[in-house]
Structure formats: C-alpha cells, structure tokens
Amino acid sequence: MKFRQAASAVLKESVEPLLEDYRPTAVNSLKFAKLSLGTVAPKIEGIRVQSLKKGQVTMDIDLRWGGDPNIVLEVDTPVGNIPIQLKDLQVFTVVRVIFHLAEEMPCISALLVALLSEPKPRIDYTLKAVGGSLTGLPGISDMIDDTVESIVTDTLQWPHRIVVPMGGTAVDASEFELKPEGRLTVTVVRANDLKNLEMIGKSDPYVVVHVRPRFKVKTKTIDNNLNPVWNETFELIAEDRETQGLTVEVFDKDIGQDQRLGIAKVRLSELEPEKPKEVNLRLLASLDTLKVKDKKDRGTCTIKLLYHLFSKEEQLVALEEEKRILEARKEMKEAGVIESTTDAVDASASGSSTATGGSGIMGSVGRELSKAGKFMGRTITGHSKRIE
Known part of the structure; x- marks a missing residue:
C-alpha cells in the first residue's frame, strides 16, 4: 500500500510538469485530479540479455500491464473545468535497460532506461467525462491522445532515455545522455x-x-x-x-x-x-x-x-x-x-x-x-x- 502511494506520488511529480510542457494551446491547464496506480502489477513476459557494446550489458524486457489505475485528469478549458477519467488501461511495450559496467562495487556505474521504438509502444485506454459524455466535447479525446503520444515519443521512447547514476561510483551522467x-x-x-x-x-x-x-x-x-x-x-x-x-x-x-x-x-x-x-x-x-x-x-x-x-x-x-x-x-x-x-x-x-x-x-x-x-x-x- 505504501509502495503504491509512493510510486503514485513520484509519477505525479514527474508527469505533471510534462503535461504542462506539452499542454495543447486550446487548454488552459492539464493536471491530475486523482492518480492511483491500482493493485495490478505489470507482467514480464520475456527477457533477452545481450552485450551490444564493450562495457555494457543490455536487457530487453517484454512488459505488459493491464492495470486498474484510478486516474482523473482535470482539463481546464475556456468553457470551464472538465474532469476526464482514464479507464481500461493496457500497456504493451519493450523496456530496454542498459547497464554501464564499472570495476568498483557495485560494478554498475549507471542505468539507462527507455522504451524501444520497434515494436512501437502501445498504450490503450478509454476516456470518460466524469458526470457527462465526451460527445459534447469534440476534439478532447484526440487532444489527450496526441499529448500522451508526444510525451512518450519525446521523453521515453528510444533514443530518448532516463539516466540513473548508481551509488558508490563517481560517474558523469552527461556522458550517457542523448x-x-x-x-x-x-x-x-x-x-x-x-x-x-x-x-x-x-x-x-x-x-x-x-x-x-x-x-x-x-x-x-x-x-x-x-x-x-x-x-x-x-x-x-x-x-x-x-x-x-x-x-x-x-x-x-x-x-x-x-x-x-x-x-x-x-x-x-x-x-x-x-x-x-x-x-x-x-x-x-x-x-x-x-x-x-x-x-x-x-x-x-x-x-x-x-x-x-x-x-x-x-x-x-x-x-x-x-x-x-x-x-x-x-x-x-x-x-x-x-x-x-x-x-x-x-x-x-x-x-x-x-x-x-x-x-x-x-x-x-x-x-x-x-x-x-x-x-x-x-x-x-x-x-x-x-x-x-
């Protein structure tokens, strides 16, 4: 329970600034009204380990998540605030984790994490206006779809990557950045x-x-x-x-x-x-x-x-x-x-x-x-x- 709460808090803190950066021009603000990752854990359906470059070990993880999150976006438009609930979330993707090796303990200087571009990450969900219908809000669904697509493409999808320096070894993280x-x-x-x-x-x-x-x-x-x-x-x-x-x-x-x-x-x-x-x-x-x-x-x-x-x-x-x-x-x-x-x-x-x-x-x-x-x-x- 505490882990889910902590993970949800970290996700909200990380993603809300991105929502603001990628917010469409027709929307005044875009933020989470509710964010809970639910109780269903992601499933790992396969792992491949290879060494593509000296000093690195690459792990590709086939990930599937049919989650039950409680996510409500508050969309502030010129006609007022519209709460949009994201339901029936399913994620199909390949996560690439690259381990940069070091001679000193813990033997890993940094991790690089990204979603592989091929096969393209698939994120399926349905949107529902809380207390109403999306049919009266033309363009909202497409706007949210485009925002999600842009954030994934521009921040998570390879060659973009998250660099995580590992403790115990001095490392210049900029060396691994895009x-x-x-x-x-x-x-x-x-x-x-x-x-x-x-x-x-x-x-x-x-x-x-x-x-x-x-x-x-x-x-x-x-x-x-x-x-x-x-x-x-x-x-x-x-x-x-x-x-x-x-x-x-x-x-x-x-x-x-x-x-x-x-x-x-x-x-x-x-x-x-x-x-x-x-x-x-x-x-x-x-x-x-x-x-x-x-x-x-x-x-x-x-x-x-x-x-x-x-x-x-x-x-x-x-x-x-x-x-x-x-x-x-x-x-x-x-x-x-x-x-x-x-x-x-x-x-x-x-x-x-x-x-x-x-x-x-x-x-x-x-x-x-x-x-x-x-x-x-x-x-x-x-x-x-x-x-x-």
Whole structure:
C-alpha cells in the first residue's frame, strides 16, 4: 500500500510538469485530479540479455500491464473545468535497460532506461467525462491522445532515455545522455489536392514538421488554396537516424482550433547522409492506421531532404544551441508568445528581423532563436506564392 502511494506520488511529480510542457494551446491547464496506480502489477513476459557494446550489458524486457489505475485528469478549458477519467488501461511495450559496467562495487556505474521504438509502444485506454459524455466535447479525446503520444515519443521512447547514476561510483551522467547525431535539412515544397474543410471558400493550409515533438517548426499560411506552394527550408536535429523519423502535418488555419488536413512520416534510416532526396508523401488521417475511419484521399505533400552527420565539434555546438532553444521556448511561453513549449514556431519567430530585433523579452527570445537557428528550427530561405 505504501509502495503504491509512493510510486503514485513520484509519477505525479514527474508527469505533471510534462503535461504542462506539452499542454495543447486550446487548454488552459492539464493536471491530475486523482492518480492511483491500482493493485495490478505489470507482467514480464520475456527477457533477452545481450552485450551490444564493450562495457555494457543490455536487457530487453517484454512488459505488459493491464492495470486498474484510478486516474482523473482535470482539463481546464475556456468553457470551464472538465474532469476526464482514464479507464481500461493496457500497456504493451519493450523496456530496454542498459547497464554501464564499472570495476568498483557495485560494478554498475549507471542505468539507462527507455522504451524501444520497434515494436512501437502501445498504450490503450478509454476516456470518460466524469458526470457527462465526451460527445459534447469534440476534439478532447484526440487532444489527450496526441499529448500522451508526444510525451512518450519525446521523453521515453528510444533514443530518448532516463539516466540513473548508481551509488558508490563517481560517474558523469552527461556522458550517457542523448546527444545530437546529425542535421536534417527539410524543404517543404508544396501540397496537392488537399482536403477542403471550409463551408465557404477553401482551406488555408500550413505545414508543421518535426523530428521531436518538442522542436516543431511551421511554414507560413497560404490562404484559400488546396494546391499551395511554400518552398520553405528548415534545419532540425536528429539523435538517432536508425530509429527516428520526420513527421509532416498539414493544417487548416482556422478561427479557434486549427484542423489537421493530413499527416505523414519519413524514416530517417531511408536517407543516405549528404545525398539529397525528394519525397512525395501521401497524407493520412492518422499515423495509426488501425484508428483511421476516414479512408478518403487527403492529397500529397512534396518535401526535399538532406541529412548531414555531425563531426564531434558540430555535435557539441548543436547540443548547446538545443539547450538555448529550450530556454527560449520557455521564455516565449512565460511571455505569452506561445501557449506551450511544444507549439510550432513559425518563420517570423525563428529567423526574421521582427523576432531578432527589439528589446525586452521578445528581443531576447528572438535573438536566442536566431543564434540557435544555425542548427535547428530556422527558416533559411524560402518564399510563398499563391496558385489559384
């Protein structure tokens, strides 16, 4: 009983700040009203031990949890507080634990813990509005699904990892933390035959691209056009080309909440370093094809890609710039420029004179983003034009 209470308290303390960081723009706050892990313990269905690198032992654990937790999220929206209960939780994943060996007792200097990206972690649950129905709250379920997906992808899924230094042995934990591997240059060229969501006129599309959900960037919006041309170029950081991918989302700019027109993903493992590649992506309603009910054609998005592997010197510089961008995003959130640290940053905030000049917090944030732009999230060149 005491262990469950302690584990629930640690989980709440760890996850609530992430909920705030990844909180969608349409929500004022997102926190736990109740959090109990229940009485059902996770099941270990298999263990594989291997030595993939000298000085390390890797253990892959097949984990399944059909839990009975009592989890209630308090979602503060412009129309009031909405308590949402998470029920019927099931988790299927492979947990990778890497033991870094040491000569001195306890013979382990640090543990690295992560969820393997393949097979993709599966977290199933149902949502229920306490004292009401979710049918009257359109978009809430998708919002929570996207938030959970972003947190898992950006913090727990390999190559992201939790580093746990072990007592008794002096160790520099930063040695084991995630580091930039390379730079992905993305040019969003155009889209064709986009789905029209407007009753009058046509959709007003823009594109959001990211490798990590925490570092989203976006193109300009092109009004009233289902075949827009952007020709905007961004640079993003990747930590592991073998397991990460580029997510491309096309949205319709709207009053209130923007609507997603389509989404697609490109595995970075498909790219050969230093060799340009043009890709014509078929847009889907969701990357989870099992959840796709709308099978209608959503058009295509054409992008150009170039992957550059960092030298050790470039890696160190990119790591520092990545930290500056995170701090800049926090300052922008505190200043009310963005509502969440995971909001997509547009061209004007990532490289134009309107963001890099001026004084006070806006000028400071703009300058930090401009400095960081050499390695990620900067619009380098580009323009937009209309095609009627």
